[in-house]
Amino acid sequence: MKNNFYRFQEPAPSEITPQSIATARRQFLQQLAIGTMTASSLSHSAWAENTSSTKPLSARPNMIYTAKDKPTSFTDATTYNNFYEFGMDKSDPAVTAKSLKTHPWTVQIDGEIKKPLTLDVDSLLKLAPLEERLYRLRCVEGWSMVIPWVGFSFSELIRKIEPTGNAKYVEFTTLADPKQMPGVGSRVLNWPYTEGLRIDEANHPLTMLVMGMYGQTLTNQNGAPVRIIVPWKYGFKSAKSLVRIRFTEKPPITAWNRSAPEEYGFYANVNPEVDHPRWSQATERRIGEDGLFNKKRATMMFNGYPEVASLYSGMNLRKFY
Numbered sequence: 001m002k003n004n005f006y007r008f009q010e011p012a013p014s015e016i017t018p019q020s021i022a023t024a025r026r027q028f029l030q031q032l033a034i035g036t037m038t039a040s041s042l043s044h045s046a047w048a049e050n051t052s053s054t055k056p057l058s059a060r061p062n063m064i065y066t067a068k069d070k071p072t073s074f075t076d077a078t079t080y081n082n083f084y085e086f087g088m089d090k091s092d093p094a095v096t097a098k099s100l101k102t103h104p105w106t107v108q109i110d111g112e113i114k115k116p117l118t119l120d121v122d123s124l125l126k127l128a129p130l131e132e133r134l135y136r137l138r139c140v141e142g143w144s145m146v147i148p149w150v151g152f153s154f155s156e157l158i159r160k161i162e163p164t165g166n167a168k169y170v171e172f173t174t175l176a177d178p179k180q181m182p183g184v185g186s187r188v189l190n191w192p193y194t195e196g197l198r199i200d201e202a203n204h205p206l207t208m209l210v211m212g213m214y215g216q217t218l219t220n221q222n223g224a225p226v227r228i229i230v231p232w233k234y235g236f237k238s239a240k241s242l243v244r245i246r247f248t249e250k251p252p253i254t255a256w257n258r259s260a261p262e263e264y265g266f267y268a269n270v271n272p273e274v275d276h277p278r279w280s281q282a283t284e285r286r287i288g289e290d291g292l293f294n295k296k297r298a299t300m301m302f303n304g305y306p307e308v309a310s311l312y313s314g315m316n317l318r319k320f321y
Contacts, residue, residue, distance in 0.1 A: 053102075054219055057212040059130035059150045065206060066134040067304070072145040074214050076288050081221045082139065083240060084188055085174065085181035092183070093221035099180045100241070102225040111247035112167035115160065121225045125211055128156035132215070133208065135231040137238070138270050138303050144284045149229055150212030153205045163199065163247050170202040171195070171252035172228055172239040189255050195239040196252035196266065197230065200311055206231055232302040237268045265321035269312070272299040274321050 079094045086093040086100075107124065110116045119127070130150055138144040176192035178184040184191050201207065208229040211218060218224035223240025230237050236256055246252070256264035263277050272282045283296040302308050312320075 054216040056216050057125075057130060057150045059132040059212070059215070062131040062133050065131075067136050067146055069134070069136060069146040071134060071148055072286075072288050077145055077147050077213070078219050078221060080145075080287055082235065083183075083221055083223070084186070085176065085183045085191075085193065085241075086221065087183050088186070088188065096182055097220035099182075100175075100220040100224065101180065102220065102241075105225050105243075107226060107242055108244045109157070109161055109246075110244070111171075112164045112249060113247050114162040114164060117161060121211065124209070124226055127160065128152040130212070135208070135229060136303050137229070137231060137235050138284055138299065140234040140236060140264075140268075140276055140279070140281075142279055142281070142284050143287055144297070145287050147213055148215070149208060149210045150215065151208045151210035151229070154207040154209045154228065155203045155205060157209060157245075158199075158203055161247075166249045167199055167247040169248045169251050170197050170199055171244075171246040171248055172197075172242055173244040173246070174239050175241045175243045189259050192243075193239060193255045194252060195228070195237055196248075196254050197237075198311075199247070201230070201308075204308060204311065206305060206308065232270060232305040232308045233268045234270055236264070267312075267317075267320050269317065269321070270299065270303040271301060271317055271321065273301075274318050 080090045081093040082090065083093040083097065086096040102121070104120060106118050106120050108116075108118050129152065131152055132148050132150050134146060134148045136144060136146050172195045174193040175181070176184050197207070208231075210223070210227050210229050211225060213219075213222060218227065220241075223238075226242050227240040228238050228242065251266060254264075254266060257266055270281070275281050281299055284299050285296055
């Protein structure tokens with residue numbers, strides 16, 4: 001594919017940030033100024049403290065589901081994050097997420113299933129053999145990363161809990177604790193954060209339940225201790241710090257679709273031919289390849305995972321975005 005040259009132009013805040021998020025961001029920074037932490041506390045020492053609690057994870061490489069791209073550096077992947085529970089700026093979570101206590105932690109699995117479960121993290125790690133997969137992840141804002149995730153296909157969990165015939169969808173719910181998550185006090189979203197998949201999407205072998213990255217457990221800012229990864233969808237579809245997985249008959253109401261339905265559809269498939277109302281989706285900026293003269297990449301349909309196309313056979317992907 002032919003790439004276009006990236007021409008540097010400082011965008012206006014209104015072009016890259018919804019007004020609601022910009023307002024909430026200002027409120028969040030004001031709260032930091034009043035409290036014990038300040039915006040200036042974004043330092044390397046704070047980041048190092050937040051990554052020191054990770055532990056090694058042993059996993060076998062899965063070469064079938066490994067992208068050929070160059071991996072994003074660990075530093076970039078852990079300091080440039082969207083995790084609004086910990087702040088609206090990309091650098092906020094690396095500092096404020098250190099308040100998150102990931103042990104003890106349980107995930108409730110219920111709904112239209114025959115075998116409801118409540119599992120702690122150790123049990124999740126033993127649910128199926130761990131694999132390492134190098135996946136692309138693209139943000140709707142137009143940037144992307146390539147990260148070696150550690151976990152297993154979500155289908156392994158589906159097989160064990162035995163969904164009933166009424167289970168058509170899966171809802172994922174993130175922790176929303178204002179004592180640990182300073183961003184939960186903002187009005188940018190209705191908390192808790194929820195996401196959803198059709199059950200056939202959840203059952204696709206690419207959909208991954210993730211407990212680690214770069215050969216170690218997840219950092220807090222990347223969704224510790226457990227998250228979902230759906231590599232052919234925009235990044236917001238991959239809910240972090242999960243506390244509940246619920247199987248439902250009807251489509252779950254997802255956080256961004258509820259907040260801005262004209263901008264965020266239920267499916268959220270990466271599609272370069274369908275622009276976000278405020279951004280083109282035709283190209284993307286790979287984190288770590290920044291620079292005045294660096295090229296943007298052409299965005300690939302389904303983020304370069306064509307094997308999922310059959311899930312949407314006959315669907316109008318402009319209407320069902």
